[in-house]
Amino acid sequence: MALSVVFMGTPAFSVPTLAAIVEAGHRVPAIYTQPPRQAGRRGLKLTPSPVQLEAERLGLPVRSPLNFKDPADIEAFAALEADVAVVVAYGLLLPQALLDAPRFGCLNGHGSLLPRWRGAAPIQRAIEAGDAATGMMVMQMEAGLDTGPVALTAETEIGPNETAGDLQERLSRLSAKLMVQALDKLEAGTLAFEDQAAIEARTGRAPLYARKIDKAEARIDWTAGAQAVAGKINAFSPTPGAWTTIPFSGAPERVKLLRAVAVDGDAGGDIASAAPGTTLDDGLTVACGSGAVRLLELQRAGGKKVAAAELLRGTPVARGATLGGE
Incomplete structure (x- = not known):
């Protein structure tokens, strides 16, 4: 039986995961993405996000709240009565009331080997630091920034002259495969999580913050x-x-x-x-x-x-x- 999945994402990096969830047969009652932004040479044209364009191609409804400070937006989200929300590079902080609304909470596709590189730019910071490898992880979201327990991991090497653009493209495909696997396990009742403190003790990966690129x-x-x-x-x-x-x-x-x-x-x-x-x-x-x-x-x-x-x-x-x- 398919799950009811609310998808939340914005850039092109998120699109393969959305497409894979739909292809896997899950029901998607709504897509959340950031509002259209000004673009073009003079910044006069409003451009929808890549996720919005994909949602429109798939015929799925799109919602674009500026934030979730309005209780009406949280109520509208909860009214979807989703089994789970999948979040991949959405770009907005989610309040606890929203994290708790789906039956199984919110799963996040994160592009690092947690607890290393929590934060906004994990792919870029891993390359900048000279890391030999990185990966995609599916984690349970909680109030802390990328601190939730991890369910699945796909690790990959970083090439000697690989750019963030190259790596983002590879990780976006890994994200799609990994999230579909996670949803399959969630549907079967076999999705298990490991606390990040245990991962740190097992791997020696200490928490690092991947600050936004300036x-x-x-x-x-x-x-x-x-x-x-x-x-x-x-x-x-x-x-x-x-x-x-x-x-x-x-x-x-x-x-x-x-x-x-x-x-x-x-x-x-x-x-x-x-x-x-x-x-x-x-x-x-x-x-x-x-x-x-x-x-x-x-x-x-x-x-x-x-x-x-x-x-x-x-x-x-x-x-x-x-x-x-x-």
């Missing part, structure tokens, strides 16, 4: 180590995009850096003696405070994302150039 963090500090620089570039790609200045034709130009990899001392130039931010070859290998990174994908203002080799064919950057200047 654009002020995005400028690259070339005095940092190569792993830290490459980690930030890949973590902030595609948005907000890490950046530096590159002296095309002698004038510094702000450029987004969208993919990079740390390289060893054989990659070109004398890394040990080069000042941070100095190019070590004519292929955008750049010295850091320790080690070096090779820039793989970049985007000039008003342009599209291109491979470094393609960009350099039209605008070469010679060995010995300094990146990051004013």
Whole structure:
């Protein structure tokens, strides 16, 4: 017998899970997503969220409260009499009354290996920190931020030059599979949970907070180590995009850096003696405070994302150039 599932999500990351729940035959009485936002070059056009567009494609009703401070919104949610709510990157805090409304509470699809990386940007922070692996988890939501007990886990390695965009796409597919498994177990009465304190004791993963990405963090500090620089570039790609200045034709130009990899001392130039931010070859290998990174994908203002080799064919950057200047 299918479950009655209220789905709550907003970005493209959430869409595969919604589609998988519907495909699995569960009844979805309502979709909750954040309201349409202003978009476009001048911000004049209201754009529905990817989840709203998918809900409309599926013919499912959509609700978009600004928040749940109005008791009427909580009453309307409770009136759905759902078996469970599934929350994947919804973007709003849920009050306890709402968490308690479905018969089996609220299940959250979270993109980290809890208790490591609780919070708003777990995928980006895992890449930035140089974690070797991450994953998707299905957890029971409670009042604390990502502190609830965990039911299912799917772990995956993080590639050496994998961006947040790459990883989000993979984890979104994992989320869909894992949540359908969780609903199957919930329906069968076999869904079991493990407290995060027990997970920490078993795995040694201490709680860390994945704070929201701030654009002020995005400028690259070339005095940092190569792993830290490459980690930030890949973590902030595609948005907000890490950046530096590159002296095309002698004038510094702000450029987004969208993919990079740390390289060893054989990659070109004398890394040990080069000042941070100095190019070590004519292929955008750049010295850091320790080690070096090779820039793989970049985007000039008003342009599209291109491979470094393609960009350099039209605008070469010679060995010995300094990146990051004013």
